[in-house]
Amino acid sequence: MADTTVKVDSETRDRFAAVAAARGQSVRAYLAELAIEEENQLALGRATAAFREAVGRPGIAEAFDREFGGLPATTRANRAA
Template identity: 55%
Template sequence: MADTSVKIDDTTRDRLKALADGAGLSMKDYLARVAEEKEHEKLLDTATAVFRRVIGEPGILDRFDADFGGLPLAAHETPRAA
């Protein structure tokens, strides 16, 4: 893949360089990682919106409980051995 350059101000470049150095990465590798993380965040945001829309439909949670036995007990509600 061919490299290219992007014009940014010195302050932004310095901030990115410091972050890359702190992560032990080159600027190129750091920016690639940031792009991947941002793509992942966007996918999670989309999935969250869809999930909220689905569980907001009447009867969905009752149907889930009927099909799968409901949500698991919270860790603090789990019975413990004596």
């Protein structure tokens, strides 16, 4: 992959460098990882929105309960103290 330059102010550059150093990474490696993480977060946000839309449709929860027997009954042992 070819190299390119991204212009940022020196404060931002220093912050990236500090975070990368704390993680034991180069700035290049840190930014590459950060880009992937951000792409994943965007995809997760889209998937979450689609899921919420789907389960919010009338009859979906009832169909799930019919097909799969509903959610397991909550017992005292399963609940947080």
